[in-house]
Amino acid sequence: ILNVEQSPQSLHVQEGDSTNFTCSFPSSNFYALHWYRWETAKSPEALFVMTLNGDEKKKGRISATLNTKEGYSYLYIKGSQPEDSATYLCAGGAGTASKLTFGTGTRLQVTL
């Protein structure tokens, strides 16, 4: 069973601050790690899919890293903006066309 944990549970930062969150997962039986951004009443939006140890991906001010040997991924947001306010979910994938096991998410609030 893939157990995915995220920390912190919630985070409140000022506009312009940089921040990061952690996702941890069992390093054995790893297939893929996903990050999603989920705003209230909208669809979860895929940010990154990472499969290889050492993977680093970037999308604008958001980036992510993956360490499959120690079982963690970091998501970084540089210069947070109010529109970054959302819940950030990570999920472990067990294979193609298969289940995603989600963490409980990190709720980010960015204020002016």
Added chain:
Amino acid sequence: DTEVTQTPKHLVMGMTNKKSLKCEQHMGHRAMYWYKQKAKKPPELMFVYSYEKLSINESVPSRFSPECPNSSLLNLHLHALQPEDSALYLCASSQVASNEQFFGPGTRLTVL
């Protein structure tokens, strides 16, 4: 079209009612998924369809009956639900050879 749509957005039903949730995508994806999310919990997989055939059933009670009538549509038929089945029901789709899932906004179900 890169959207997964779900109808209805909200549904209130009694324990004796029969209702259906609908999910549609036109991205040519041949894998489709139902997830259930209870408040403050991560989404949990219920069913996976691959090439319109049920490939994964995560031991879901028979009062939930999935159906995939064609490659674009996924239904979830509901009958004799319990109040504890109240949750957000999310639909997702992906390429069969991929682990990247695209989500709809969900149907918020309340069972009275």
